[in-house]
Amino acid sequence: MIPDQLGERYRMITLFSRNRRASIASGVVLLILWELVARMMGSAQILPGPVSTFRSLVEIIGQDGFLQSIGLTLLRGLTGFIAAFISGLLIGILSGYSATFEAVFRPVLVTLRSTPVVAIILLALIWFRVDQVPVFIAFLTMFPVLTQNITEGIRQTDPDLLEMARLYRINPVRVFTGIHLPALTPYLFSGISTAVGFGWRAVIIGEVLSQPRYGIGSMMQGAQSYLLVSELIAWTFIAVSFSYLFELLLIQFRKRMIRWKP
Amino acid sequence: MMNMKLDEIDFAYPGQQMVLDHFSMEVTPGTITCLLGPSGCGKTTLLHVIGGLLKPQKGHLLGFDQEVMSYIFQETRILPWKTALDNVVFPLLDLMPVFQAEELARDLLIEMDMKNEINLFPHQLSGGMKQRVAIARAFAYPSTMILMDEAFTGLDSSLKRNILNKFINTWKNNPRTVICVTHDVEEAMLLAQEMIILGGSPLKILKRFSLSELNGSAIHGKIMEYLHQPS
Numbered sequence: 001m002i003p004d005q006l007g008e009r010y011r012m013i014t015l016f017s018r019n020r021r022a023s024i025a026s027g028v029v030l031l032i033l034w035e036l037v038a039r040m041m042g043s044a045q046i047l048p049g050p051v052s053t054f055r056s057l058v059e060i061i062g063q064d065g066f067l068q069s070i071g072l073t074l075l076r077g078l079t080g081f082i083a084a085f086i087s088g089l090l091i092g093i094l095s096g097y098s099a100t101f102e103a104v105f106r107p108v109l110v111t112l113r114s115t116p117v118v119a120i121i122l123l124a125l126i127w128f129r130v131d132q133v134p135v136f137i138a139f140l141t142m143f144p145v146l147t148q149n150i151t152e153g154i155r156q157t158d159p160d161l162l163e164m165a166r167l168y169r170i171n172p173v174r175v176f177t178g179i180h181l182p183a184l185t186p187y188l189f190s191g192i193s194t195a196v197g198f199g200w201r202a203v204i205i206g207e208v209l210s211q212p213r214y215g216i217g218s219m220m221q222g223a224q225s226y227l228l229v230s231e232l233i234a235w236t237f238i239a240v241s242f243s244y245l246f247e248l249l250l251i252q253f254r255k256r257m258i259r260w261k262p
Numbered sequence: 263m264m265n266m267k268l269d270e271i272d273f274a275y276p277g278q279q280m281v282l283d284h285f286s287m288e289v290t291p292g293t294i295t296c297l298l299g300p301s302g303c304g305k306t307t308l309l310h311v312i313g314g315l316l317k318p319q320k321g322h323l324l325g326f327d328q329e330v331m332s333y334i335f336q337e338t339r340i341l342p343w344k345t346a347l348d349n350v351v352f353p354l355l356d357l358m359p360v361f362q363a364e365e366l367a368r369d370l371l372i373e374m375d376m377k378n379e380i381n382l383f384p385h386q387l388s389g390g391m392k393q394r395v396a397i398a399r400a401f402a403y404p405s406t407m408i409l410m411d412e413a414f415t416g417l418d419s420s421l422k423r424n425i426l427n428k429f430i431n432t433w434k435n436n437p438r439t440v441i442c443v444t445h446d447v448e449e450a451m452l453l454a455q456e457m458i459i460l461g462g463s464p465l466k467i468l469k470r471f472s473l474s475e476l477n478g479s480a481i482h483g484k485i486m487e488y489l490h491q492p493s
Contacts, residue, residue: 164339167313168353168403169329178352182343260343262385 048230057234060219068214070238076131076215077203080138081196088146088191095147096154096180109144117141117202121209134206134215141202142195149191153184186261189254193247200243266291266439271321273311281307282318283464289456291325293473294433294440296450298485299460305443306411308465312441313409326407332400334413338392340384340399346371346391347380350399357404370398373432390421397429401436410442414449426452447485451476459485 031050038049048056060066095102120140124133157180165175207217216239223231266289273282281304289295299305310316314328340349350367351360358366371380374394384392393413400408414422426449433440444450450457457471475481 160335160337160339161341164333164335165353167315167331167333169356170353171356174352174355178344179341182341185343258343260383260385 045227045229048233053230053233053237056228056230057237060231060234060238065214065219069216069219070242072131072212072214073134073203073207073216074242076134076207077138077196077200080135080199080203081142083135083139084142084146084195084199085192088143088150092147092150093154093180095151102151105147109147112140112144117205118209121206124206125210130210131212133210134203134212134217137202137206138199142199145195145198146191149187149194150184153187153191154180156187157183182260185258189250189257193250196246196250197243200239200246204239265289266325267323268308268312269322269324271311271318271323273307273316273318275307280464282311285321285465287458287467289439289441291439292437293455294430294442294453295456295458296442296444296454297458297460298444298447298450298454299465301445303461304463304465305445305460308460309409309411309441309443330403330405330407332403332405332408334393334396334400334408334410336412336415338384338396340392340395342384345381345383346376346387346395346398349384349395350402353399353403363402366402367398370402370432370436371395373435374398374428390417390425393417393425394428397425397432401432405438407439407441410440410444412444412446413442415444415446419448422449423452429453447482451482451485457485 035049035051038044038047041047044052091105095105117137121133121137124136128136161179161183162175165179170178204215204217204220207215208221209217211218211221216235220232220235220239223229223235268285268287271282271285272280273285274280285308287308297305297308307316311318312323312326313331313333314326340346341352344352347364347367350371351363354363354366357363368380371377371394374397376391376394376398379387379391384395387395396413414425417425430453440453442450442453454471454476455473457476459468459470460466461468469484471481471485
């Protein structure tokens with residue numbers, strides 16, 4: 001079975017575009033509800049309305065350090081992702097080929113997946129510099145997801161195709177590049193989508209707790225400290241937007257890479 | 263050409279009854295031999311022994327070059343991420359330069375009446391077209407023998423006839439020994455130059471028909487008689 005989580009998201013996004021009017025209407029209703037609740041609360045320091053939040057968003061964009069914060073958070077996430085992707089590819093492929101290797105590595109992955117992110121951050125705060133903590137957290141969050149998807153992709157390669165390759169005496173390198181890798185691609189995209197979702201949140205949590213000078217998480221923490229709730233929500237909006245943008249890019253890339261799928 | 267012979271072959275799956283017990287059979291090189299028998303009688307096991315996928319516990323295979331065999335299966339086993347052309351080219355890449363492999367593959371696909379589908383992916387092809395890609399791949403591979411395992415099962419009768427005709431025409435242009443395992447009498451009769459009826463447990467040859475006998479009258483009835491005789 002080929003995982004089609006990303007395909008499902010694609011369908012949801014297309015559905016969103018197709019039923020744009022309904023989606024816009026729903027968004028408007030939510031904004032009105034938000035405004036109503038904010039007015040009922042009567043305090044912008046507890047729940048600001050959408051207008052003042054939008055004003056904060058514009059102010060944030062104009063502030064010094066905005067681009068550095070966005071850029072550095074992206075850079076931390078990207079560094080963690082590249083490290084997780086390379087090691088996940090290596091360990092995942094080896095685990096896919098060798099059940100013994102997988103058995104040796106499985107406890108590590110299970111432990112990583114089930115350890116609370118906060119526990120890892122607290123340890124990382126002791127071990128690393130503040131700006132390295134989010135990178136480390138991103139790596140540890142994404143690595144097991146990517147590894148398990150890659151292992152699964154290698155394992156699920158159609159045995160009939162592998163037998164065909166054996167019968168036609170196709171060399172192992174070509175079997176890997178011509179059969180295993182393409183068979184792996186849908187699993188890889190699904191893994192990247194899930195891993196980046198987790199990783200992006202983890203980087204921001206890491207920044208909130210480690211407080212590097214620049215970063216979306218640091219800015220959120222700063223806003224929270226001064227009870228600048230509208231600014232906090234504006235930063236949250238920025239973080240969600242980047243996550244959504246990445247998802248869209250990934251879906252487009254997947255469409256190009258998996259042209260052979262009906 | 264050296265005769266191809268299975269000599270006193272014994273084969274059993276671990277912990278199970280003998281499938282082949284002192285089984286001997288000759289194949290005439292350069293012909294299409296159909297092994298006809300009921301489902302589950304052990305003819306696929308026999309084909310796997312011929313192809314070297316299964317090692318016999320005893321006996322010898324003489325004159326079979328297991329290094330250079332092509333295969334056509336019921337499931338086409340073509341790669342979903344490669345076009346029809348690239349599927350035919352794929353097994354050739356270790357054997358010849360890409361341009362030569364592509365030229366050969368293109369010629370065979372055109373011979374299989376797939377000129378307009380050369381660059382399509384498998385999901386864009388019908389079941390019959392996919393099987394034609396598998397046939398083109400088998401002929402493109404520089405083998406001395408093609409082994410076919412229920413290759414046309416599941417195709418409807420008119421489509422099957424159409425593909426069998428294309429197979430035979432391609433074979434005439436690229437002759438080699440073909441061993442075809444099937445339980446389908448119609449398929450065997452359309453394809454075979456020699457037909458071997460198999461049955462029993464362990465597997466044995468019930469009857470061998472030559473081309474002249476296959477062209478004779480009332481052959482269908484005779485085949486059915488052998489196929490349905492109690493083992």
